[in-house]
Amino acid sequence: MTDRRALGAHGEELAARFLQAAGIEIVSRNWRCRYGELDLIVRDAQFTAFVEVKTRSGLGFGIPAEAVTFTKQQRIRRLALLWLAEQDGPWRHIRFDVVSVLLTHGHEPVIDHLKAVF
Template sequence: MSKSSSELGARGEALAALHVADSGMEVVDRNWRCRYGELDIVARDGDTMVFVEVKTRSGIGFGTPAESVTYSKQLRIRRLALAWLDERGSPWVRMRFDVVAILMTGDGDPVISHLRGAF
């Protein structure tokens, strides 16, 4: 990832974390890593653990941000969620997988879409 795309991603993840918190969820973890990859945001929504994939784009020339969460990416996020829960000794919880898609517009106002239960 180039410096500009990593900066775009970091800005998007920060915006997504604020959005998740503003929507009433508690952000429990960010950028958690293990050998399988990385979870962007883990949040608690009542009695449900929510694993949030954040996708940020500066344009839609290669599709919308949400469209980049492919089936193989979904499988990897599910595996990561189980690893995260296993590390904490709590594998039996209600789970949900959300996508927060952020499109950075030319005027500086990001467009944020929160797809709850996306997969």
């Protein structure tokens, strides 16, 4: 496993714990199909959310959430439709979230949950 993959996996684990601590149910982690992967699918009392987790070890390339480009957003939306087609509905409220995880040496992780950002 590369350092980048390990960083991403660690960030996803921290994000999942963070969301669970906030009372949000993790429905699925790393859901995959031939077209790609959804990091986290979560549910609270009102929403099912598709969560993209972005982790960085510094701010040299900006905050982690900035890495969720328009192209990435479009891919996540298409994957969400595929996931929803496999599930039993009805679906009342869907949203797309980003969890930004910043891991800097010698500091506590900084985790931001950005709701309904695209």
